[in-house]
């Protein structure tokens with residue numbers, strides 16, 4: 523397995539007047555589960571399509587293992603496109619065998635791999651049904667099987683979790699973890715940020731075609747404001763309103779939620795609260811990825 527993973531290097535793309543991507547840059551390392559998040563129209567699908575060579579970039583380069591990607595390398599990629607790419611009238615098993623052979627597997631191996639993923643993704647009862655007769659969630663399971671059936675070296679999945687039931691979400695999560703444990707880089711886009719936070723090693727937040735934040739969720743938290751909850755029952759209303767670097771988010775019955783800039787000394791806030799009487803609670807709440815996302819995207823929009 524190469525040391526360098528999947529590198530998206532300064533990729534730009536316009537559709538007429540629309541700038542879809544501008545200098546998009548990030549790397550998905552071998553064995554890493556990378557969550558690609560952003561608002562609708564931010565540029566995630568465009569990036570993934572360029573990584574797969576389904577779409578040409580105007581500028582920039584995509585590399586795998588340090589080398590520009592060739593057609594041959596792309597056959598070793600597993601891709602789950604957003605628009606889904608199955609043949610509606612083909613039966614599930616036939617479809618998977620066909621796709622596996624298209625990626626270079628011999629007939630016997632293609633059958634074995636197709637049957638293995640059908641079992642793994644709980645599709646046995648559906649294996650001779652036409653894809654179009656399956657529910658959307660089951661079609662999605664087939665789509666995942668299609669991305670995996672040729673044992674790819676890289677996985678690029680566009681919203682693989684959308685529309686899945688909780689059991690299928692668990693199966694999908696498990697499969698992705700196994701693939702990364704085997705050293706494969708996996709990138710997937712999703713609007714389910716709680717899931718991304720729970721599963722991913724690193725996260726990239728894209729806004730208006732640019733990567734605006736990239737790192738572990740803890741890294742994304744550093745430098746961001748945190749939230750303090752203070753319960754000072756005897757404190758007068760508005761006691762925290764004029765502390766520099768502090769915004770009062772809510773205040774009720776002596777309990778305030780404060781948004782605190784990272785340079786503020788929380789002990790000064792505690793001292794100020796104690797000066798009003800007893801302090802029953804003083805706790806710091808870590809921002810969830812959803813809140814970090816809102817902060818980053820909001821900052822990007824007001825610039």
Ligand SMILES: Nc1ncnc2c1ncn2[C@@H]1O[C@H](COP(=O)(O)OP(=O)(O)OP(=O)(O)O)[C@@H](O)[C@H]1O
Pocket residue numbers: 537540541542560561562563564565566567568569604
């Ligand atoms: N074929 C196209 N022709 C013109 N504009 C396009 C085309 N495809 C995408 N765009 C535009 O490019 C930008 C990026 O779109 P893209 O589909 O990559 O976003 P996304 O992050 O995947 O969004 P979503 O979360 O809604 O799937 C958007 O402004 C979109 O309208």
